[in-house]
Amino acid sequence: MLNVNNLNAYYGEAQVLHNVSVSVGRGQVVVMLGPNGHGKSTLLKAICGLAESVAGEISYQGQPIDHLSTDKLVNMGVAYIAENRELFPYMTVQENLKLGAYVKAARPHEKKNMAKVFSLFPRLKERRTQLASTMSGGEAKMLAVARGLMSNADFLCIDEPSLGLQPSLRLELFSTIKEINKQGKTIFLVEQNIPHIAELADKIYVMEEGCISFEGNSKEALGDKHLKEIFLGM
Amino acid sequence: MFSEDTILLFYEITDVIIAGLSTGSVYALMAVGMTLVYGVTKAFNFAYGDFFNMGGYFAWILIVGLGLEFGGYPVVLLIVMPLLFAVGYGLEKLLVAPLRKRKDWENKVMMMTLGLALFLTSLYMVVFGVRMKSLPPILEGTWEVGQLVFSYQDIMIFVMSISGILIFAWVLNNTRIGMAVRAVAQNPVGATIVGIPKERIFATTFAISTVMVGFGGILLSQKWFINPNSGGIIMVKAWVVTALGGMGSIRGGLYAAFIIGMLEAFVGWMFGMSYGIIALFVLLLATLVLRPQGLRGKGE
Numbered sequence: 001m002l003n004v005n006n007l008n009a010y011y012g013e014a015q016v017l018h019n020v021s022v023s024v025g026r027g028q029v030v031v032m033l034g035p036n037g038h039g040k041s042t043l044l045k046a047i048c049g050l051a052e053s054v055a056g057e058i059s060y061q062g063q064p065i066d067h068l069s070t071d072k073l074v075n076m077g078v079a080y081i082a083e084n085r086e087l088f089p090y091m092t093v094q095e096n097l098k099l100g101a102y103v104k105a106a107r108p109h110e111k112k113n114m115a116k117v118f119s120l121f122p123r124l125k126e127r128r129t130q131l132a133s134t135m136s137g138g139e140a141k142m143l144a145v146a147r148g149l150m151s152n153a154d155f156l157c158i159d160e161p162s163l164g165l166q167p168s169l170r171l172e173l174f175s176t177i178k179e180i181n182k183q184g185k186t187i188f189l190v191e192q193n194i195p196h197i198a199e200l201a202d203k204i205y206v207m208e209e210g211c212i213s214f215e216g217n218s219k220e221a222l223g224d225k226h227l228k229e230i231f232l233g234m
Numbered sequence: 235m236f237s238e239d240t241i242l243l244f245y246e247i248t249d250v251i252i253a254g255l256s257t258g259s260v261y262a263l264m265a266v267g268m269t270l271v272y273g274v275t276k277a278f279n280f281a282y283g284d285f286f287n288m289g290g291y292f293a294w295i296l297i298v299g300l301g302l303e304f305g306g307y308p309v310v311l312l313i314v315m316p317l318l319f320a321v322g323y324g325l326e327k328l329l330v331a332p333l334r335k336r337k338d339w340e341n342k343v344m345m346m347t348l349g350l351a352l353f354l355t356s357l358y359m360v361v362f363g364v365r366m367k368s369l370p371p372i373l374e375g376t377w378e379v380g381q382l383v384f385s386y387q388d389i390m391i392f393v394m395s396i397s398g399i400l401i402f403a404w405v406l407n408n409t410r411i412g413m414a415v416r417a418v419a420q421n422p423v424g425a426t427i428v429g430i431p432k433e434r435i436f437a438t439t440f441a442i443s444t445v446m447v448g449f450g451g452i453l454l455s456q457k458w459f460i461n462p463n464s465g466g467i468i469m470v471k472a473w474v475v476t477a478l479g480g481m482g483s484i485r486g487g488l489y490a491a492f493i494i495g496m497l498e499a500f501v502g503w504m505f506g507m508s509y510g511i512i513a514l515f516v517l518l519l520a521t522l523v524l525r526p527q528g529l530r531g532k533g534e
Contacts, residue, residue, distance in 0.1 A: 048427075069431070070426050070427065071426075071429040071430065071431045073429075074427075074428065075429060079427075080427050081427075082423070082427060085424075086421055086427055088416070088417050088420045088424055088425075089420055089421065090416075090420055091416065091417070099413060099414070099417050099425075102410070102414065102428045102429050102430055103428075106429075
């Protein structure tokens with residue numbers, strides 16, 4: 001569904017990604033792991049048209065998308081869910097969700113998706129008239145994921161959903177992501193750490209210093225000596 | 235019961251209050267437009283006051299220049315407002331948008347709009363001459379209540395600028411484009427993520443603010459004349475209102491506009507018109523020292 005081929009990305013003078021190639025199949029959950037600051041987020045941003053300077057090929061459903069702006073990508077069904085949420089602080093939960101359905105492709109499905117999102121995240125339904133800025137970290141995270149779903153996208157790029165969440169909420173969010181995947185969405189997810197993620201993933205990549213250092217399924221990942229060292233300190 | 239002098243004073247004060255309310259309402263309109271552009275694009279528009287004159291001149295061309303005798307102001311507004319929108323949109327796309335991609339673009343935009351202000355002022359002088367132009371009142375006649383006399387013009391100016399603000403607030407809160415504008419103001423990155431074409435929203439916002447201040451120009455030029463050089467002082471007034479109200483707060487801008495309209499009217503009545511401007515600056519300095527965030531800073 002998504003193919004990234006020999007992608008290089010730069011941040012000012014510094015090269016952040018080196019010849020990165022990744023592929024995500026329809027209906028999969030693919031997870032990109034790696035230490036902080038090694039380029040995982042940049043890759044997601046590059047896919048979603050949010051990175052500054054990028055060279056290489058990115059294609060979605062066979063079409064090249066590397067020069068498209070974010071609004072066109074969202075309209076095509078590629079949505080980005082940011083690590084730091086990027087909500088609209090002085091708007092209510094409901095308004096934030098409504099804006100999630102801003103692009104043309106999402107508008108006809110707004111009602112249906114709103115109901116879906118509220119059944120996935122009942123807490124958001126309870127708080128729908130509350131301002132986004134008054135929500136707790138966990139709730140804000142849920143709202144960010146929910147807003148991404150409102151775009152009716154088939155392909156979700158989720159940047160570190162578990163960051164800053166307590167373990168119980170983390171598990172809850174992962175199981176919701178699994179549920180979203182079961183409902184037919186393809187998911188490309190970035191995480192720092194391996195626990196809980198392995199059972200979710202159909203495929204795991206590891207990125208170190210801007211290069212892909214591992215590719216395989218979760219079983220292989222859990223058995224890999226080097227990965228154990230960097231993630232579990234064993 | 236009251237002496238004749240007291241009654242006369244009462245009438246005079248009523249006149250001053252009405253003048254303050256009608257100019258204050260236009261200031262409110264202008265301040266809302268200014269706070270909108272600043273809130274959304276985070277750049278200061280120095281040419282703002284010259285768009286005030288642009289509205290006045292466009293109306294003057296139709297009414298006096300071409301001497302058109304048709305439905306009067308409703309038709310003028312119907313022609314001039316879309317024209318102002320187009321000018322605002324075009325100028326943003328042509329002059330401001332390319333700068334935004336560069337480093338340190340806020341300063342570059344400031345310089346650009348300052349240049350635009352000087353250009354427009356000179357353009358007006360060349361095209362319309364340095365002599366001031368006047369517009370006929372939107373509605374002639376007066377409304378008399380006992381001995382009190384209200385001019386229909388003042389009433390119309392008040393009603394129309396307040397309606398303008400209400401329509402704007404409605405659009406901002408109830409339409410898709412209004413929501414998109416608020417989204418960009420609150421979080422430009424978030425807006426991009428949900429697929430809002432930010433560039434188009436910037437241009438639209440600039441255009442809407444051009445319409446608002448130009449509309450204010452059409453209204454106030456009936457009382458004040460159109461002066462090619464007045465862009466700077468108009469921009470400063472809009473800015474004083476915005477600073478007193480609190481950057482980014484529409485409600486604060488409304489309060490501030492009426493406070494300033496009244497202040498100007500009363501000081502002008504007591505000491506003469508030129509003191510009104512001085513009072514304005516004293517108020518600005520006091521605001522910046524005592525309450526830099528304005529009446530209601532941040533939010534909305």
